[in-house]
Ligand SMILES: Cc1cc2nc3c(=O)[nH]c(=O)nc-3n(C[C@H](O)[C@H](O)[C@H](O)COP(=O)(O)OP(=O)(O)OC[C@H]3O[C@@H](n4cnc5c(N)ncnc54)[C@H](O)[C@@H]3O)c2cc1C
């Protein structure tokens with residue numbers, strides 16, 4: 026029984042891993058496949074997608090037609106349980122930004138973390154994204170290059186399964202050819218974008234998401250991922266056979282019972298468990314890394330969320346992957362004689378340079394898409410196509426008032442009607458009701474598209490987290506206080522997004538559903554809205570200017586590692602999770618090497 | 626990313642908040658009330674208790690499974706009359722009340738969440754106004770009026786952007802009620818059929834846009 030408790034654990038363990046999301050899941054997978062004994066601690070409950078995903082449930086089976094509520098922030102059927110914008114009994118403190126707005130912090134508390142419901146958009150960082158300072162003098166370079174990470178992008182894409190298209194566009198790399206699965210075929214609204222966007226000089230590419238558009242090649246991939254390791258190959262081949270290709274139906278955010286998309290709970294954890302090397306304790310809220318006399322971490326302390334009991338578990342190394350800011354919280358709460366300001370914090374930078382993604386959205390109504398015949402537009406639940414950043418040269422020549430790019434996530438089509446689908450149509454219908462309203466609903470159904478901008482954020486001094494001096498959560502653990510400010514670049518970039526979306530809507534013969542926002546303060550979504558939290562334990566070239574090194578290892582404590590997005594010194598426009606997984610795999614390989622050398 | 630359904634819902638919900646202005650609330654207007662002056666430190670903690678953060682997602686729920694419904698018989702009659710004025714039966718599909726829209730709305734306005742509490746006030750106050758208006762002009766409660774009489778009343782409030790200044794409140798009520806009726810109707814099987822929605826079925830392959838259609842639209 027690999028799900029254990031503090032009393033039934035089967036130590037000694039080689040590595041203690043905190044969290045079970047993208048970063049921790051990848052670390053557990055890589056380490057267990059190589060024979061390392063791992064204990065994973067997850068603050069939330071055990072969660073089983075195969076039996077708990079409400080894939081085909083329709084809105085009329087749910088309270089409020091499935092609408093979102095303070096209890097289920099992304100709708101009743103969203104896979105998130107026990108987490109979201111608020112977590113009962115686990116507050117945080119937010120200091121308002123320059124306009125009195127707040128950073129909103131989405132937190133998962135369940136096995137698999139946010140990977141159970143994430144959007145599955147999986148873009149690689151490009152070469153520029155690892156060396157932004159070299160390119161334009163702002164922010165920080167990573168201490169690694171694209172070439173260092175590329176083999177790990179290849180591996181992660183092969184393991185989890187990512188669809189997409191090959192591309193030779195600037196700073197928009199793909200693997201050596203066969204790491205991506207075929208993208209879904211475009212729907213009508215996609216074709217409209219593909220036809221019209223190029224008129225504005227805007228490229229449209231196949232989307233990239235972690236969804237199996239066909240079965241994985243279980244004959245060759247295991248050998249490529251685990252050369253020379255027969256046992257790992259066998260386990261992975263079996264795991265791959267158990268995953269179904271996409272059913273071309275149902276929202277991925279509810280979770281996928283047939284494991285056709287990536288969730289840590291369906292892709293990373295099952296094979297790791299199959300090795301026999303992984304034990305998991307759920308409902309284990311970690312609050313402190315404990316230190317041995319030799320200056321090395323020797324374990325962690327946690328509260329059993331069910332009983333309130335405090336427990337201590339030990340291992341030869343500790344990997345933190347509780348999500349970027351929560352990992353900071355654990356480090357800052359781990360105070361001891363040699364580390365009065367929190368663990369691994371000799372630089373004073375733990376909690377500094379937190380980052381999110383610049384977000385801004387516009388939707389439009391497109392007459393050409395009205396009154397279409399019945400169509401199944403489900404594809405693999407969205408992002409058949411997307412727009413990568415296309416103005417790199419203009420960035421560099423300062424033709425734009427902001428230095429870094431954004432990409433556009435685009436969608437539309439005849440989606441399953443939800444509680445909001447026909448709300449607020451007066452501007453089109455003149456306030457019709459009666460039979461005319463039904464006709465209008467048929468006419469306008471499926472004629473809306475949206476453009477979601479996702480942009481790079483340059484790190485700034487005013488965005489950081491620290492421990493609140495007073496407030497504690499229900500376990501008695503001091504909570505985070507979040508400081509947040511968008512810089513001018515981000516605000517201007519958001520205005521550019523708005524204007525571009527207006528132009529795209531026009532080029533598609535449509536009308537925006539709301540005025541284009543040109544006030545920079547109002548164009549950018551508040552911090553946290555994009556749920557791309559990274560930074561806070563940034564990696565760098567030396568111990569003075571960073572918390573972790575090129576291996577995601579803390580400078581101060583050689584057997585303490587960070588597996589989540591905390592290590593990002595910069596958040597490019599590319600959604601972070603694929604990179605989190607690639608870096609976690611790379612970190613795990615490094616741990617293995619050090620274990621072989623008996624450094625750890 | 627926010628998935629496509631959530632995004633559309635967010636955008637549309639924001640639009641619905643201000644139907645008269647046809648303006649999507651921008652991000653700053655979406656901030657929770659209470660967001661305040663710089664320097665003010667705020668704690669985030671949930672205070673509402675509805676179905677909780679971990680309900681059983683697999684089973685199907687009857688309306689009223691989590692909180693008691695509140696409309697009385699008179700209110701339900703009025704609710705049904707207005708639902709069916711907004712979405713009547715036609716050659717394609719039944720009326721809204723015939724597929725449970727009244728129960729949907731009752732459950733909605735009985736829910737403990739802030740947005741629904743707000744809608745509750747809007748709807749129940751709107752009911753009072755509507756019946757008052759019906760009695761004042763036709764000496765009958767709204768539900769008892771002929772459709773033509775009902776329309777005389779509703780034509781003046783069906784488009785908030787054109788409603789007289791003193792009818793702005795009732796017009797907002799009507800907009801909210803139409804949103805709720807549409808939500809109650811189009812989330813059912815009958816509503817989906819009316820729209821000729823054919824998705825959400827497992828397929829072995831996905832074909833994308835039909836070529837003939839693309840050609841017809843000039844997109845091939
Ligand atoms: C709606 C939504 C859509 C998204 N879409 C995308 C997308 O399309 N593409 C993309 O790249 N990213 C997307 N993301 C972001 C993505 O989910 C995260 O980047 C990713 O999950 C990060 O992985 P992680 O392992 O760092 O953290 P998480 O997945 O959050 O996992 C952290 C885990 O640690 C646990 N934990 C926390 N504190 C403790 C503690 N003290 N002790 C023990 N355990 C603890 C949590 O319960 C959780 O299970 C999206 C997120 C959301 C919410």
Ligand code: SF4
Pocket residue numbers: 236237270271272273274275276277278280281282283284285286404405406
């Ligand atoms: S769309 Fe495909 S991958 Fe997504 S939940 Fe449905 S079957 Fe799974």
